[in-house]
Amino acid sequence: MNKLLTTFLICLCLCTIIKGQVCEKGRQSYLFKTFVMSCKNIRDQFPNTTSVASSISCENCDIPTFTEDVVVTFNGGIFDVSNSHIKNITENAFKNFGNAVQKLIFANNQISYIAPHVFDKFNNLEDLNLHNNSLSNVLPGVFENLTIGVFDLSNNNISDVTNFIRKIKVRKLDLSNNKLTQISINMFNDTSFWVASPYRAIFHELNIGNNQIESIQPGSFKFGDGNSLRVLYLQNNKITVILNNTFSLQNELKNLILNSNQINSLETDSFNNLPKLIMLDLAKNKLATLPFGVFSKLGNLETLNLESNQLSKLDPSLFSGLVRLNRLHLAHNKLTQFSPTTIFPLGKLTYLDVSDNRLRELDLKAIYSHQTRLSTLIINDNFWSCSKLVAMYKVMNAKWGGFHDPAKHFDVPNLHGIACSRVELDYDENLTFAEFMNIISQDRVFEDIYDSRINGDAETTQVSLDHLYIQITGMFWMFLSITIMCTVFFVHFVIVTVKSNKIIANKLNFSYSRAQDENVQLM
Numbered sequence: 001m002n003k004l005l006t007t008f009l010i011c012l013c014l015c016t017i018i019k020g021q022v023c024e025k026g027r028q029s030y031l032f033k034t035f036v037m038s039c040k041n042i043r044d045q046f047p048n049t050t051s052v053a054s055s056i057s058c059e060n061c062d063i064p065t066f067t068e069d070v071v072v073t074f075n076g077g078i079f080d081v082s083n084s085h086i087k088n089i090t091e092n093a094f095k096n097f098g099n100a101v102q103k104l105i106f107a108n109n110q111i112s113y114i115a116p117h118v119f120d121k122f123n124n125l126e127d128l129n130l131h132n133n134s135l136s137n138v139l140p141g142v143f144e145n146l147t148i149g150v151f152d153l154s155n156n157n158i159s160d161v162t163n164f165i166r167k168i169k170v171r172k173l174d175l176s177n178n179k180l181t182q183i184s185i186n187m188f189n190d191t192s193f194w195v196a197s198p199y200r201a202i203f204h205e206l207n208i209g210n211n212q213i214e215s216i217q218p219g220s221f222k223f224g225d226g227n228s229l230r231v232l233y234l235q236n237n238k239i240t241v242i243l244n245n246t247f248s249l250q251n252e253l254k255n256l257i258l259n260s261n262q263i264n265s266l267e268t269d270s271f272n273n274l275p276k277l278i279m280l281d282l283a284k285n286k287l288a289t290l291p292f293g294v295f296s297k298l299g300n301l302e303t304l305n306l307e308s309n310q311l312s313k314l315d316p317s318l319f320s321g322l323v324r325l326n327r328l329h330l331a332h333n334k335l336t337q338f339s340p341t342t343i344f345p346l347g348k349l350t351y352l353d354v355s356d357n358r359l360r361e362l363d364l365k366a367i368y369s370h371q372t373r374l375s376t377l378i379i380n381d382n383f384w385s386c387s388k389l390v391a392m393y394k395v396m397n398a399k400w401g402g403f404h405d406p407a408k409h410f411d412v413p414n415l416h417g418i419a420c421s422r423v424e425l426d427y428d429e430n431l432t433f434a435e436f437m438n439i440i441s442q443d444r445v446f447e448d449i450y451d452s453r454i455n456g457d458a459e460t461t462q463v464s465l466d467h468l469y470i471q472i473t474g475m476f477w478m479f480l481s482i483t484i485m486c487t488v489f490f491v492h493f494v495i496v497t498v499k500s501n502k503i504i505a506n507k508l509n510f511s512y513s514r515a516q517d518e519n520v521q522l523m
């Protein structure tokens with residue numbers, strides 16, 4: 001009895017210590033006699049052993065007001081108080097910090113107030129992380145004159161950036177997930193982008209994605225030191241138009257990300273003066289037409305993403321000038337025609353995706369004879385007739401061994417999963433792929449049409465023989481696995497039947513009626 005009580009008391013003690021305010025010494029550096037300290041459940045003050053810690057992190061702490069009393073002395077490099085319910089950072093909060101601090105991490109708190117000049121003593125900040133707080137404004141002078149590597153202000157409530165970015169120098173500025181509504185002409189004129197060393201991977205990156213930006217005034221991306229960006233994120237905003245020369249001072253820009261906006265209008269000079277651009281992402285917008293020559297000056301572009309727009313035709317000279325382009329994404333548009341001449345200027349093209357459009361014909365021979373590097377061509381989900389699809393399959397099979405997309409539509413007439421109509425249909429120009437599928441699904445025979453349509457003309461006999469061989473090998477393995485499965489199933493069935501001495505009724509009926517249900521859904 002006594003023993004039990006003692007054990008219980010020891011347990012209670014341990015639990016109290018674990019639940020209480022504790023800090024643990026982590027890995028020690030023998031060279032510098034410093035260590036990493038991880039604390040838990042701190043409420044008012046860190047223990048006074050922090051003076052020799054190289055980094056402090058806190059899990060589950062509760063420090064609503066961060067004052068100078070929280071840390072007695074800290075001379076290390078990384079201070080991380082994420083998830084610690086901080087609301088207010090008061091004057092002199094970092095009084096007891098040495099100036100060797102490189103990373104200050106205050107993510108996932110509820111900070112809405114920061115006293116001016118608290119960060120002034122840090123002239124070496126590599127990372128100032130205020131991600132996911134409640135900042136909507138700060139007084140002038142909180143961040144003024146700071147030099148910061150990565151400045152993370154994402155997931156706050158900022159609609160006016162002036163006091164956050166005035167007179168700062170950064171390498172990477174993250175303003176995503178805030179409440180910005182526009183980019184105006186002098187917004188960044190006092191912000192500078194700098195590079196610590198040319199070997200640093202992160203530099204000159206601005207993220208203004210996931211805001212509510214509706215308009216960008218041309219020339220707004222003009223920075224204090226005249227420097228320009230390498231990467232600009234503007235995805236998930238409400239931009240409707242890109243005016244002439246919008247990015248005109250960005251002659252170092254490499255990646256421009258504009259996806260998931262509402263862009264319905266571009267101008268000839270929308271992407272003017274971007275000589276180093278290698279990636280332009282315009283996916284998920286509302287583009288129905290593209291002005292003549294809009295991409296013609298992007299001589300270094302390698303990836304152009306126009307997926308999920310409303311393009312119904314492409315001007316034959318649209319892509320002229322894109323001499324380095326190797327990936328072209330045109331999926332999920334409304335293209336009814338695709339002339340191979342459109343992509344003739346793209347001598348380096350290796351990847352072309354025209355899936356989910358409204359194409360009925362595609363001259364693959366012409367495409368392959370000009371696009372000699374094209375190794376991936378994705379054509380599924382168009383209005384193919386089965387005979388045209390078989391002809392395309394032969395060309396693609398001879399070139400690259402078949403279609404390039406995981407097959408999907410096995411419940412309608414298809415060739416290796418790519419849907420097709422057995423007869424040439426008369427299409428209305430506004431037919432959608434869903435409607436097309438609905439029409440062809442009424443064809444009752446749901447099998448892969450490949451075998452019945454291959455008839456050996458001289459050129460393709462070899463191809464179909466190869467294919468036949470692959471099919472026979474495939475069938476052998478399929479037969480073997482089915483036999484094994486049946487045996488296992490039979491043995492299991494016999495054992496179960498013998499054991500429970502009854503036969504499970506209606507098993508066959510059940511699967512039969514399910515198959516019928518599926519057919520009904522397709523119609």
Ligand SMILES: *[C@@H]1O[C@H](CO)[C@@H](O)[C@H](O)[C@H]1NC(C)=O
Pocket residue numbers: 048051072073
């Ligand atoms: C904290 O520790 C330092 C030296 O380790 C000592 O000088 C200082 O007086 C201590 N402060 C408090 C408040 O105990």
Ligand SMILES: *[C@@H]1O[C@H](CO)[C@@H](O)[C@H](O)[C@H]1NC(C)=O
Pocket residue numbers: 065088089090112113
């Ligand atoms: C922050 O805390 C200081 C000191 O407790 C207080 O004077 C100030 O009013 C607080 N500010 C806000 C905005 O809560």
Ligand SMILES: *[C@@H]1O[C@H](CO)[C@@H](O)[C@H](O)[C@H]1NC(C)=O
Pocket residue numbers: 083108109110132155
């Ligand atoms: C923001 O912080 C809260 C805790 O304060 C957390 O529950 C939430 O998941 C965080 N959200 C993001 C996007 O980081």
Ligand SMILES: *[C@@H]1O[C@H](CO)[C@@H](O)[C@H](O)[C@H]1NC(C)=O
Pocket residue numbers: 140141144145167
């Ligand atoms: C920032 O620096 C400028 C000149 O270097 C100075 O005039 C200004 O007062 C400083 N601002 C703050 C808030 O320290």
Ligand SMILES: *[C@@H]1O[C@H](CO)[C@@H](O)[C@H](O)[C@H]1NC(C)=O
Pocket residue numbers: 134136157159
């Ligand atoms: C964001 O700021 C607006 C005013 O600018 C305010 O009305 C709103 O309550 C704030 N939201 C949060 C979550 O702090």
Ligand SMILES: *[C@@H]1O[C@H](CO)[C@@H](O)[C@H](O)[C@H]1NC(C)=O
Pocket residue numbers: 186189190224
């Ligand atoms: C930036 O623009 C503001 C007004 O919009 C102006 O007061 C300030 O002087 C400008 N700064 C520079 C460096 O041009």
Ligand SMILES: *[C@@H]1O[C@H](CO)[C@@H](O)[C@H](O)[C@H]1NC(C)=O
Pocket residue numbers: 244267268269
């Ligand atoms: C945009 O630039 C093109 C070519 O320089 C010009 O024809 C067009 O009128 C300009 N658009 C506007 C709105 O100024």
Ligand SMILES: *[C@@H]1O[C@H](CO)[C@@H](O)[C@H](O)[C@H]1NC(C)=O
Pocket residue numbers: 428429430
């Ligand atoms: C297709 O849709 C457009 C716009 O909705 C309409 O103007 C046109 O008449 C439609 N064409 C047909 C054949 O229904």
